[in-house]
């Protein structure tokens with residue numbers, strides 16, 4: 001099921017918006033199980049704070065005027081690598097790779113922002129607090145962080161780098177849509193991404209929905 005986004009298109013949006021300076025540090029061939037990509041390394045230009053890097057998988061030709069399928073994924077070592085059931089990150093990553101790999105053109109932007117930006121060690125401490133009864137938002141706040149520290153300057157800068165004016169965005173997160181549109185990138189369509197139900201992460205998903213405004217629908221497929 002797909003939703004159409006409402007939007008006012010400003011053809012000069014990209015030009016009139018401040019460019020976020022990014023640097024491509026690498027660009028190589030990348031055959032994978034999900035398809036044949038280019039793999040690229042990006043970082044915010046030196047002097048830009050915070051120091052941030054992202055790995056970008058590029059599918060197909062990104063021609064001017066094309067509307068690629070895009071996923072912005074925040075690194076989750078516990079989910080992406082170890083297959084944690086505390087969250088749905090790995091499933092979302094796999095679904096996104098599969099869909100982008102099958103599309104004509106697309107990008108997976110893998111941001112190295114562990115634990116919604118709080119870092120891996122703090123994320124593990126937050127898990128400990130969650131075991132004591134807190135939800136993800138409360139635990140982050142208890143550790144002195146905002147609920148979600150992620151900024152999307154680097155992904156916006158990367159899309160600007162490729163001169164992408166409009167995307168189909170694989171996301172449930174309204175913050176990402178807002179960040180892209182503020183960066184002059186039209187979200188022509190939001191493509192929902194839903195993990196299957198799993199008792200271990202029911203509360204995690206409910207918190208995303210209730211406290212962070214995520215647009216989650218129960219997936220019966």
Ligand SMILES: [Zn+2]
Nearest residue numbers: 076079087089
């Ligand atoms: Zn995760």
